[in-house]
Amino acid sequence: MDQPAGSADSKGPELGPDEMLPGIGWPADDDIFTNNFRFGDLADWNRAAVAIHEERDGFYRIDRKGFPPVLAILDHAAVLEIERQPDLFTNGPAPVLTTQAALDTPPLVELKTLIHMDGDEHAAYRKLGLPQFKPASLSRLEGRLDELSERALTTMRNADGEIDFSNEVALPYPLHVILEILGLPEADYPRMMTLTQQLFGGEDPDLQREELTPEAIAAVLMDFFTYFNDITTDRRKQPTDDLASLIANGTIGVDPLGDLETMGYYVIVATAGHDTTSSAMAGGFRALIEHPDQLRLLQERPELMNNAIEEMLRWTAPVRHFMRTTTADTDVNGHRLAAGDLVYLSYKGANLDPKVFADPLRFDIERPNADRQISFGFGKHFCMGAQLARMELRSLFSRIVPMLESVEMAGTPTTSQTTFVGGHKSLPIRYSLRDN
Numbered sequence: 422m423d424q425p426a427g428s429a430d431s432k433g434p435e436l437g438p439d440e441m442l443p444g445i446g447w448p449a450d451d452d453i454f455t456n457n458f459r460f461g462d463l464a465d466w467n468r469a470a471v472a473i474h475e476e477r478d479g480f481y482r483i484d485r486k487g488f489p490p491v492l493a494i495l496d497h498a499a500v501l502e503i504e505r506q507p508d509l510f511t512n513g514p515a516p517v518l519t520t521q522a523a524l525d526t527p528p529l530v531e532l533k534t535l536i537h538m539d540g541d542e543h544a545a546y547r548k549l550g551l552p553q554f555k556p557a558s559l560s561r562l563e564g565r566l567d568e569l570s571e572r573a574l575t576t577m578r579n580a581d582g583e584i585d586f587s588n589e590v591a592l593p594y595p596l597h598v599i600l601e602i603l604g605l606p607e608a609d610y611p612r613m614m615t616l617t618q619q620l621f622g623g624e625d626p627d628l629q630r631e632e633l634t635p636e637a638i639a640a641v642l643m644d645f646f647t648y649f650n651d652i653t654t655d656r657r658k659q660p661t662d663d664l665a666s667l668i669a670n671g672t673i674g675v676d677p678l679g680d681l682e683t684m685g686y687y688v689i690v691a692t693a694g695h696d697t698t699s700s701a702m703a704g705g706f707r708a709l710i711e712h713p714d715q716l717r718l719l720q721e722r723p724e725l726m727n728n729a730i731e732e733m734l735r736w737t738a739p740v741r742h743f744m745r746t747t748t749a750d751t752d753v754n755g756h757r758l759a760a761g762d763l764v765y766l767s768y769k770g771a772n773l774d775p776k777v778f779a780d781p782l783r784f785d786i787e788r789p790n791a792d793r794q795i796s797f798g799f800g801k802h803f804c805m806g807a808q809l810a811r812m813e814l815r816s817l818f819s820r821i822v823p824m825l826e827s828v829e830m831a832g833t834p835t836t837s838q839t840t841f842v843g844g845h846k847s848l849p850i851r852y853s854l855r856d857n
């Protein structure tokens with residue numbers, strides 16, 4: 422998923438990672454939503470989210486200097502209710518948490534993707550790419566996924582017992598899948614890797630290419646544009662059955678896609694399917710390592726795999742939020758909103774709602790309602806790649822989990838300090854594998 426040009430970060434947070442406060446006892450000018458550094462310690466973030474459920478019924482009014490007023494919603498039922506009313510709660514004009522300054526300044530490069538669209542326009546653009554994500558198209562990918570899972574296992578064998586699972590396994594895997602769907606050559610892999618990481622990692626000091634200025638964001642997007650312009654020209658000359666051909670030759674009604682919308686489509690698919698899935702892979706694997714009883718259970722009862730994947734998705738919630746803007750005065754569970762007000766849908770927080778998930782801070786692959794996790798959102802914008810992501814996770818873990826003789830952490834994992842999409846920056850592990 423793309424980081425829209427000019428979107429939020431909380432540069433220069435008032436609290437550093439060492440000063441995080443437990444629960445919701447943070448100072449008035451800090452919160453777990455706008456302060457990207459708070460995502461550097463996910464366990465702390467989760468505890469704070471549960472405290473909001475227990476002490477504030479799952480709602481939190483964000484009132485932080487430099488940000489517009491926003492109602493953050495962690496209540497599971499309320500998130501679903503809002504997603505059911507896309508005309509009252511629109512994606513445009515600010516689908517992702519944005520600073521007031523960025524809201525007030527038009528971005529240098531305007532990008533329009535599915536997540537910026539509403540109503541008929543959204544429906545028409547969504548329909549265009551949908552065939553690639555239908556079961557018939559996805560089942561053609563099974564073989565490729567198994568090949569990539571085998572490759573991941575070989576990478577682990579060759580690493581001789583110690584590896585950074587996040588960078589060596591979880592990051593490359595979904596990117597290869599995206600290249601396959603778009604129909605791009607493996608040789609373009611390094612370029613795509615850098616671009617998607619920079620778009621998403623914008624706020625994280627280790628991932629950003631330079632200060633997150635409007636110029637820097639524009640530079641990342643221009644790289645994407647140049648690259649995909651060449652692809653579009655090629656597919657217009659020689660269409661194939663890949664997604665790039667659908668996009669390059671697509672029409673909305675009788676008109677071809679506009680240039681910005683064409684680019685937006687490539688960008689949303691390239692970014693939405695990459696860091697999200699790799700975050701679920703690394704975070705899911707870490708959860709298994711940190712809960713050895715659950716790993717053992719999965720090895721003994723492989724039929725739990727699908728449920729284990731739902732629990733991993735609940736646990737990791739790689740897309741931390743999306744925003745909506747109200748089109749009329751309304752209220753949500755008694756919280757009054759005027760037309761034009763912003764709400765923050767906290768998928769991560771909703772997955773920890775104790776009213777839905779008993780003992781939410783427990784990782785439990787037998788959780789009876791793990792599939793009520795809402796990491797893929799809901800409604801008209803429901804993730805187009807949800808089934809694909811599940812297939813990738815299932816293929817990878819079905820290959821790796823049975824082969825593990827032992828596994829433990831070989832260092833301290835790090836997580837990305839970003840407010841939108843993110844997971845692990847590193848997951849150093851030590852392990853031994855069975856022969857076959």
Ligand code: HEM
Nearest residue numbers: 535536693694697698701740797798799802804805806810
């Ligand atoms: C674990 C992995 C993934 C997670 C957690 C995830 C999560 C999400 C979420 C939360 C949304 C917004 C839903 C809403 O507003 O209700 C979304 C939208 C989207 N996702 Fe994913 N996603 C994942 C993987 C993928 C993959 C693999 C692809 C494609 C290759 C993909 C493509 C998209 C697209 C195109 C949209 C925009 C849909 C729209 O606005 O109509 N995602 N995703």
